[in-house]
Amino acid sequence: MVILLLGGGGREHALAASIAESPLCDRLIVAPGNAGIAMLAECRPLAITDPSAVVALARELDAGLVVVGPEAPLAEGVADTLSTAGIPVFGPSRAAAALEASKSFTKEVCDACAAPTAGWARFDAAATARAHIEAAGAPIVVKADGLAAGKGVTVAMTVDDALAAVDALMAEPGAEVVIEEFMTGEEASLFVLADGEVAIPLASAQDHKRAFDGDEGPNTGGMGAYSPAPVLDAVVETRAMETIVRPVLAEMARRGTPFRGLLYAGLMIEGGNPRLVEFNVRFGDPEAQVVLPRLRSDIVPLMMAAGEGRLAETALGWTEAVALTVVLAARGYPGGYAKGEAIGGLAAAAAVEGVRIFHAGTARGTVSGTAAGTGAGEGDILSAGGRVLAVTALGRDLVEARARAYRAVDLIDWPGGFCRRDIGWRALPADADSTGR
Ligand code: AMP
Ligand code: GLY
Secondary structure: OEEEEEEOOHHHHHHHHHHHOOOOOOEEEEEEOOOOHHHOOEEOOOOOOOHHHHHHHHHHHOOOEEEEOOHHHHHOOHHHHHHHOOOOEEOOOHHHHHHHHOHHHHHHHHHHOOOOEOOEEEEOOHHHHHHHHHHHOOOEEEEEOOOOOOOOEEEEOOHHHHHHHHHHHHOOOOOOEEEEEOOOOEEEEEEEEEEOOOEEEEEEEEEOOEEEHHHEEEEOOOOEEEEOOOOOOHHHHHHHHHHHHHHHHHHHHHOOOOOEEEEEEEEEEEOOEEEEEEEEOOOOOOOHHHHHHHEOOOHHHHHHHHHHOOHHHOOOOEOOOEEEEEEEEEOOOOOOOOOOOEOEOHHHHHOOOOEEEEEOOEEEOOOOOOOOOOOOOOOOEEEOOOEEEEEEEEEOOHHHHHHHHHHHHOOOEOOOEEOOOOOOHHHOOOOOOOOOO
8 A cells, every 4th residue: 555644853853763664654755854764764744734635645556545744734634534535544533623723612612522621711802812721820821712833832830921921912913811720740641542422541641841951941743742641540531531532532522623633631640539621632742753763563453443433343552662852952942943954873862772763853965064964874873853863762661761762862962952861850760861871
């Protein structure tokens, strides 16, 4: 079968690696892909948020399955257009993707099925939003009611910060804000495969969203992750499935918009009780880079079954190993950063036991006017984005996985890059070597 995968980040490199291992996959095309993905699949340029362009390429390739990596094409209805064209797709419809695209829609669905989440209210005028904040007090959470790629959320510790966030968001014409109760606890994510009716929990993970060690600095897409998440044990997982995931999926089906694909439930866990922070309608990045390397089952039949309502017939196998990934980002990320810098040492890093390197923002090229690009035949991997590499290691436990990941990171030669040195700290014993060195 020909499989077309949409996206070009570290998540898609991890998806491509799993899909390419399937005996069902004869040819894998990734659009647009990146320099790492190009080592195991064909890459094609494509406007992936344009449904008709996606269908045209899928038809040209005679694709038997299209896998959608990021949320933006789903919110644009790419899965609907593919389904209408009779092309199997892994990823929810536009209506079901509203579970990520609209905060207030998700809150309404949670309320309709009594799924535990933070109390909330929606406002379309700054004055009423401000009055609500002044009455409720801080801490309080202010969110833009739309897809904001991780931005647009302010966890305000003071009333003034919350009011400033409202003013900034409401400066946009037609903007709406959701104001939420501040929840305390520990965050972790549960990844679930759903076919519209049946839901199978895949695995748990925790990521590190802040840019710097000690969970300091600005929010990012994620600087590292590990799986499983110790805080999301079997009891908490069962509670999350029974009180949040299954009721929400049943409510979506009842509304005539069943969810088929990968549901990412971001949870706040306190005293063993999970509450929903947010849903995403696709794998996490970098969580996919720790969840997928642990999956022993062939992912392609699972994706097909999710699309066809046959998940009840499937079974999952996992390795005993745990996984941890460290993201290497360009200095300055998530603000401005340089591109086009040569990255060396990748072959040596990938040779460390248990290590797999997933590319995110990388491209092939040569750095003119420097000696870079001449080393070991790999110098032509260049940085081309904010998050550039995810260095994943499997190990018997997190201590081993982390030591391996940082050993590999330290072999990568990229002076313009940085990473956090404390990935996994919440889950590791206090006396574990915090540098991994
Ligand atoms: P979101 O985009 O909704 O996931 O929010 C981004 C981050 O803000 C989450 O990962 C949490 O760390 C934090 N956050 C969001 N909503 C809340 C809440 N109601 N209470 C506490 N923290 C929150
Ligand atoms: N790492 C968080 C996300 O993918 O949304």
